Amino acid sequence: MSDEWPAFDVERDAPTFALLHLASQMLGKLRVAHAPWANHGWHVTLLPVAEGLAMPPIAAGGQRFELIIDLCAHAIALRTSKGVRDKLPLQSTSIAALHHDLIDMLDRHGLPSNFNGRPNEVADAIPFAEDDLQRSYDRNSAERLRDALARIVPIFERFRAGFAGKASPVHFFWGSFDLAVTRFSGRSAPPHPGGIPGLPDRVTREAYSHEVSSAGFWPGGVTAAEPIFYSYAYPEPDGFRSAIITPALARFDETLGEFVLPYEAVRAAADPDAALTSFLQSTYDAAANLAGWDRIALEREPVAP
Structure with a gap:
């Protein structure tokens, strides 16, 4: 293989x-x-x-x-x-x-x-x-998406396994066409302002009813775009946008309101698994530390298979 x-x-x-x-x-x-x-x-x-x-x-x-x-x-x-x-x-x-x-x-x-x-x-x-x-439907394009998910999902699952608090499954949102995993602090969040095109505000407010740090993979969809990994916090704590994130090619995108890391940067890395894991961990660290999460209670060492 x-x-x-x-x-x-x-x-x-x-x-x-x-x-x-x-x-x-x-x-x-x-x-x-x-x-x-x-x-x-x-x-x-x-x-x-x-x-x-x-x-x-x-x-x-x-x-x-x-x-x-x-x-x-x-x-x-x-x-x-x-x-x-x-x-x-x-x-x-x-x-x-x-x-x-x-x-x-x-x-x-x-x-x-x-x-x-x-x-x-x-x-x-x-x-x-x-x-x-x-x-048009290209079988090779579809198979490469399938094979990328086969690489990404286990890394997301391992990251999720290091959290003892409430966490989402590693799942795929069909509205935005992205793979995601979300950690929760356990605290309620202020009502989300809504306003996401094509998504009822009641759904958005239910999704963000509690404080989160969320990360995912977006390959593009009806919007043609370079595939990216992303990470954001809601509500966004002060100082989050200026936090130091790894790897070096990660950056905060002001338009999207989240940290992004090009998929290609991970693919080309000497150790793609380590590069993606560092992005997931460093963005979560920034969100949890700046928002004052109870990390001792919420985290654990992942249990090996």
Whole structure:
């Protein structure tokens, strides 16, 4: 097996990531419509799995079903507790056609298929059913995203394991199309100001009801951009933006309001795992120290497998 992290190219990869972003929103919105609400909206996130990204199972009519964005088979795969297996290819389609075919596949198996039809957190969002633009899908772009997640997820999981306090799973937010892990101080936070385009303020305020230090990986999505790692704190403590963060290529992005580290800087590092771990740890250290978290009570040594 190669030790090299896969390389990304915005021009080549952006069309595929845009399609996957919108496809992931359909799965997430299905879960919003048919699963009970959990704190911080964690119940609707997708989970990184070996094949790609999975919607947690939904209960329906005495059975459970799940959908997976399968980046090995290049399809949306359906699996049910009664043994049903079906799939919907991702290649060479429009979002409208994918939306229609997903609903048709669920209806064909007697499963719930209704969900909100407008993308979230997308500027000038076009309803799925009306997005007739022909989308290109490059299998290699999708596989490199899958392989990057295979490298990143274990590092995030190891980082999460060093926290004894409340922490999120390592999960994937389909609204913004990013992998994230979040630590909580245990203290309530002031109401979030909201105002995130395409995201109801009530959802944002539920997500940030308590003080957090959060980090993640954003490969780009409907917005074509160089992939980055990020880290932020809410509420942001005084002095956070000027904190010394490692590795040296990390910086605070005033537009995003968070520390960022280019994915390419990690990929090209002599030890990518160590470079990413130092970014996660140093940004958390800055947030926790400046905000006065009870680190003795909240932290622990990660337990080896």
